[in-house]
Amino acid sequence: MTQALLQLKGVRAGYGDAVVLNDISLEVADKSSLAVLGRNGVGKSTLLLTIMGFTRMTRGQIHWHGEDITHVAPFRRARGGIGWVAQEREIFPSLTVEENLTVTARPGHWTLERIYDLLPRMKERRGNKGNQLSGGEQQMLALGRALLTNPSLLLLDEPFEGLAPIIVEELAAAIRRMLAEQGTAFILVEQHAQMALALTENAVVLERGDIVHRARSDDLWKDHATLDRLIGLKVAEAH
Numbered sequence: 001m002t003q004a005l006l007q008l009k010g011v012r013a014g015y016g017d018a019v020v021l022n023d024i025s026l027e028v029a030d031k032s033s034l035a036v037l038g039r040n041g042v043g044k045s046t047l048l049l050t051i052m053g054f055t056r057m058t059r060g061q062i063h064w065h066g067e068d069i070t071h072v073a074p075f076r077r078a079r080g081g082i083g084w085v086a087q088e089r090e091i092f093p094s095l096t097v098e099e100n101l102t103v104t105a106r107p108g109h110w111t112l113e114r115i116y117d118l119l120p121r122m123k124e125r126r127g128n129k130g131n132q133l134s135g136g137e138q139q140m141l142a143l144g145r146a147l148l149t150n151p152s153l154l155l156l157d158e159p160f161e162g163l164a165p166i167i168v169e170e171l172a173a174a175i176r177r178m179l180a181e182q183g184t185a186f187i188l189v190e191q192h193a194q195m196a197l198a199l200t201e202n203a204v205v206l207e208r209g210d211i212v213h214r215a216r217s218d219d220l221w222k223d224h225a226t227l228d229r230l231i232g233l234k235v236a237e238a239h
């Protein structure tokens with residue numbers, strides 16, 4: 001059996017005394033993709049923050065390439081190949097697009113040229129300042145910047161939130177290409193179940209800090225009863 005890229009075993013985590021994740025176990029294989037679904041406030045973002053090392057973990061372990069990183073600082077996890085695109089995007093407003101892209105870049109498959117090829121809109125806007133971009137362009141910039149750190153695993157926190165449909169399509173195409181071209185594994189936290197399930201191989205659904213359902217993404221998309229029960233998504237009419 002091949003070793004998992006990332007493995008969480010019995011993880012309990014939260015903020016201060018508040019426990020948000022109860023007992024999370026999951027595995028992400030190299031070059032694979034996982035959707036994390038669930039209603040508002042169930043702990044999806046907290047799961048990504050925990051993988052990065054930003055929450056208070058009180059039980060369980062996190063392994064990366066088989067090594068225990070439970071007590072490893074966030075910046076070392078990032079250097080070790082875990083990339084994170086925060087919900088807030090965190091673009092530097094006074095830097096240009098190109099400066100934003102290159103400021104944290106590390107050598108690897110993803111070069112500035114390849115990012116411009118993947119996200120042509122960023123090439124057009126290369127001289128614009130971060131604060132002159134639309135929400136969708138900021139999201140593309142955040143994705144491009146994270147890819148330029150050449151991670152083995154990318155954590156994407158609701159990248160499509162609040163974006164126009166045409167931008168959602170552009171971004172989804174880039175994420176598809178990112179996996180196909182380079183096999184960059186990713187975990188996608190998303191409210192849009194349809195988009196998340198179309199982009200990923202596997203899915204988990206969270207409810208009050210626990211994983212309550214695991215499935216292949218294409219199977220879950222066909223499982224209307226589960227989607228309705230756990231996410232409140234009425235999809236029967238939609239497909």
Ligand SMILES: Nc1ncnc2c1ncn2[C@@H]1O[C@H](COP(=O)(O)OP(=O)(O)OP(=O)(O)O)[C@@H](O)[C@H]1O
Nearest residue numbers: 015018020038039040041042043044045046047191
């Ligand atoms: N920094 C924080 N300090 C304390 N509690 C927090 C903090 N961030 C989130 N929480 C709490 O943790 C719980 C889970 O939040 P989280 O953002 O992980 O959920 P989510 O599933 O990502 O929701 P959403 O889809 O609304 O982003 C919520 O009750 C939230 O209030």
